[in-house]
Amino acid sequence: xxxxxxxxxxxxxxxYFLHVSNYYNYDHxxxxxxxxxxxxxxxxxxxxxxxxxxxRLAQIVSAHYFxxxxxxxxxxxxxxxxYWDRVFDDILMSAGVMTHFxxxxxxxxxxxxxGVDVYLALEAYDQGVHDKFDVLVLISSDGDYVPLIRxxxxxxxxxxxxxxxxxxxxxxxxxxxxxxxxxxxxxxxYPIAMHELIDNRLKxxxxxxxxxxxxxxxxxxxxxxxxxxxxEAFEEFEEGEILVGEIFSLKNxxxxxxxxxxxxxxHHTSVIDGDFTELREGDEVEFTIGRxxxxxxxxxSIRLLWEEE
Numbered sequence: 001x002x003x004x005x006x007x008x009x010x011x012x013x014x015x016y017f018l019h020v021s022n023y024y025n026y027d028h029x030x031x032x033x034x035x036x037x038x039x040x041x042x043x044x045x046x047x048x049x050x051x052x053x054x055x056r057l058a059q060i061v062s063a064h065y066f067x068x069x070x071x072x073x074x075x076x077x078x079x080x081x082x083y084w085d086r087v088f089d090d091i092l093m094s095a096g097v098m099t100h101f102x103x104x105x106x107x108x109x110x111x112x113x114x115g116v117d118v119y120l121a122l123e124a125y126d127q128g129v130h131d132k133f134d135v136l137v138l139i140s141s142d143g144d145y146v147p148l149i150r151x152x153x154x155x156x157x158x159x160x161x162x163x164x165x166x167x168x169x170x171x172x173x174x175x176x177x178x179x180x181x182x183x184x185x186x187x188x189x190y191p192i193a194m195h196e197l198i199d200n201r202l203k204x205x206x207x208x209x210x211x212x213x214x215x216x217x218x219x220x221x222x223x224x225x226x227x228x229x230x231x232e233a234f235e236e237f238e239e240g241e242i243l244v245g246e247i248f249s250l251k252n253x254x255x256x257x258x259x260x261x262x263x264x265x266x267h268h269t270s271v272i273d274g275d276f277t278e279l280r281e282g283d284e285v286e287f288t289i290g291r292x293x294x295x296x297x298x299x300x301s302i303r304l305l306w307e308e309e
Contacts, residue, residue: 006051007061009133010043011124012097013140014067015113018275019178020164026253026268027168030202030213036095038211045208047135047160050190062132065092066120068113069101112273121148128157135160143181149188160190173293176269244305247283255279257287257299264289266299273303
């Protein structure tokens, strides 16, 4: 039986997984987040199909999640951040996923994720060459992993990449595009275009694909709140000029920055060097002023400011 077993290792680029989950939760018609356990069940079936084996013999034996993380002191200052981190840790733990975190660094008040991709590549290669799995499933779109894929190919490990390509126009009329490295897709054994597969099989009400999403009540699309005042006062600022303000309010996928005499709208996709879910009301942020299709001022390139350690 062991000789016939197809062992699967799953490796998550945490930032990429969160980006895709945010897309389905906030901007896709599905309006739900990705489910770790549901995704793992899908992976088992997909690997079994590609390897031409019974799904009972396609088992995930190793799963790893990599991401930069706030240290305990900073998380404590962020109110309920520690709680939500623990909630997600529980989700990963219940699905048998081992977490690998590196501390986020603050450089000139800007938070940066350093070394996470190298950490993932080293762990994946080490397990691959020591025969811990037969198929590695990589959840990432980054072409920087091409050397890893080539090394694993040389070691006889088949590689599957779950990739999402999508584009849409957000609530402020900004076109958002996510693309997977073509070089990465050309190197792997099994490239799986998840965006196409999900949309096609959701139309057929495929239970395996339905379960990729968290099974909760669907959320209604949010509505953009109107500005409290006119936008003439912002004419003195040039688009792209870097400014500093405070988060006034946060909603489901968007928020407002307090900046006299108005509150500037921003979309979750405008957050850089971090994630929208990590923002809190009262946070000081750096941003630039842009314009939506109606010429109204909006905040873009939102970056949370941190005190130097």
